[in-house]
Every structure is written in C-alpha cells, then in structure tokens.
Amino acid sequence: MEEVQFFKVEYFLEVLPKIISKVNVTLELTIAATLFSLILGIFIAVVAYYKIPVIYQITRAYISVMRGTPIVSQLYFFYYGIALYSAVVRNMTPLVAVCVVMSLNEGAFMSESIRAALMSVDEGQKEAAYSLGMTNFQLVRRIIIPQAIRIALPPLFNDIINLTKMTSLAFMLGVPDIMGAAKIEGARTFRYFEIYAAVMFSYWLIIFVLGLIHKYLEKKCAEAY
C-alpha cells in the first residue's frame, strides 16, 4: 500500500515557483492601488483639513461607509451591482475593477492617516510663520508638509501592507493571481495542504519585506529631529 505523506516537501518545492510566478500580479495591483489611494487620501485629507463645506460632509459619509462595510461586499456591489447601471463598470476587466475598489477603500483609510499628520503640526508654529510674514502656501510647503510626511509615513506603510493582503480578493473575480494559480493547481493534484502553504508563504514573504521597510522608516522618522 502506498504511504500517504502528510507534507510532501518535493511537491511543495515544485508548486512554490508556480505560485511565486504570480507574485507580480499581486505587486502590480498593490502598487497601482497604493498610488490611487494615496491621491484620493491626500484629497480627502486636505478637504478635512480646511473643512471645505459640502465636500467635507460628503467625504465623512464616504469614509464611514468604506470603514463600516466589508471589502468583499464593496467589491461585489461595485462589480455586479453598479455594473447593472454603468457601462463603464461593465466594460472593466476584473483586474481594473479590483484595483478601483481597493483604491476607493484604502483611500478612505489613508486619508485618516494623512489628516492626523496634518493636524499634528501645532498652532504655535503656524502663528510663528504668519507673524514673520510667511504666506499660507510657504507655511504649508516648508513647515507643515515636511513634518506631516514624517508622521504619516509609518501608518501609511501599514495601509500598504493591508492593500497587499487585500489583493487576494482579485481572485474572487477570476484574476489569475497567487490564489488563482493555487486553485488551478489544486484542481489538478488535490494537494491543498502544500499548495496553500506555498500561497501563505508567498504572501508572508512579500509582507515580511514590506515590514522590514516599515520598521526602517519608523526608525528613520523617529530619529529625524
């Protein structure tokens, strides 16, 4: 009788490269979504910072929805729900759709990190700048932004790590990422144990590297001044 191996190391090593070869999809999605959510986050944070009427109330409601509902429901609502009424959404590839939803979601979180950083520059420094005759623009560019970046970087990096994990959602719309490759391989060999071990290992590796950068940034930011 053939002995059933609990964990086949050779198979794990065979499947790992197949899984890792899809890491680029994960990274592309992470990078694109990071970019868009940053832009959105900065926009919302500036609106909140200056409390721009009407837009501010809208962004608060938006943030509340994004933070108060699961990302999977947002993805389905967007890709299947809104698609019923919007040709633009209907014509999106799954990859683009996931990227849009992830950006909308994470932008809400990033805006909070950025807003807190902008708020962290105390009133006294602003008054000092004004009292010397500096303009609002000079104050923002030379005093507020440099200090805000230092405060915002570590939490923003946490948001990026969240985005990386979130990319596994893409698979739910059929995007052939790490999870997709795992499903195909599973249907062939049924060795889910090794396959999903490889999947987890791949994600862990990416996030481990991001975590190192995060730690480095945190240290740099803490010792700056």
Place this chain on the structure above:
Amino acid sequence: MEENVMVKVEHLYKNFGNETQVLKDVNLTVNKNEVIAILGPSGTGKSTLLRCLNYLTVPTKGIINIGGKKVDAAKHSKKDVVDLRKHSSMVFQGYNLFKNKTALENVMEALITVQNKPKEEARKIAMNYVAKVGMEDRKDYYPSKLSGGQQQRIAIARAMAVNPNVILFDEPTSALDPELVGEVLSTIKDLAKEGTTMILVTHEIGFAREVATRVLFMDDGKIVADGTPEEIIDNPEDERLQQFLNVITK
C-alpha cells in the same frame, strides 16, 4: 506718519462673539527705540492687543500702523495683512520654533521665504544673530534637543533677524523653569540696550522697571496708566494699579 513713530494704534476694538468685549478703544503710539512694558492682570487683553498688532487676531475695529504700513480693520486684504506682518516680529510664550528646522535654519527661514535673500546671505545674517544670543555652539541642533531657555533665545534671534520695526514679546519667560528665566531676560536686556523698539508683555515687574523706557498698565481692555517706570511702578496713582502691584510683588 512721523519719521520716528514705529507703531500707531487708533481706536482699536476687539470683540469675541457678541458678548465678549476684550479691547475697548485702545490708542497707543510707540516711538523708535522705545521699550514698552505692558503690565496687567490676566484676562485683560494684553495678548489680544499684541496679536491684533500683527493680525494673528483680527481686530473688530480700528487702525494699526506699523513702520508706515497702515491697515484698517474695516477694509483690509490678505496682502495688507502679510505686508503689515513684515514690519514686526513676535516672541511667543511657548517659543514656537519650527520643529523640522535646526536652530540656525529657524533664524534663516523668513530671510529666505519672506525677504527673498539668497541662502548664503541668509545664513550669514542668521549666524550673526545666533551668535548675539549666545547659541553658536548649538546652531545645528533641532529644537527638541534644546532647553526652553535656549529655544527662546533662538526665537529671539529669529525675531531680530528680519530687522523689524518692532518686536512683540508675549510673556517670553512665563513658560520657563525659574533657573532658565535669567538667560532669556539678559538676552532681551541686550536688545533693549541696542535700541531695539519693543513691546513686552511681562509679569516680571523688576525686569520691566529695569529695561522699559515706558510702562503701560492694562485693565479690563483699556490702557489705564501710561508713564515712566518710576511713575507707574514706584509711585502708582491708579487704585487698581496699586492693588495689582501689591498682589504681584508679594
């Protein structure tokens, strides 16, 4: 405006909301080289007066004229305010140094951004003032690495470097530990000796008597006594002023 009039305040009023009248018709003329000390119980509008001079607080009514730049509260533009501010500088109770800049960079900042000086020239000027307040050896430190007294001395250098018509001091030693008050007072004293025009809100009566050429006593939003240190501090006539001095010198 006369050549040697540095500050002129006419019929200045400030209300917060509808109920709180903080400044009630303040009039004040400060000449070149005068060192004005403002005394008064807390909550009488001393800070508000100083802050109206550079529009950190926007007056309700009245005209401010500093170094020839005249701004009427009834009709002022953003540009008027920025221009007015270029004629004065301020030293705050809480130092308010820029945290992302070194001591020297703090002093250079307005020279570069407001006065458009080349960086090298700004550095030279700033170095001169940093030396003047005795902070050469700490010029490359960030504010977080300086004591309160050292931060305040840099703040004073920053205020001097822009060569203003008047420097406004709002209780510059109130936030300091007692052992650090001396170094800041002696820095201000040096400035006074050089003939820098200043308006100084302080609770240090002895210091006011020593450096001020003129002392104002404020109470309830008005200047109620105005005279030499001898007149105001040594021989006070106003009853409220006598009470105030009794309490504070106890």
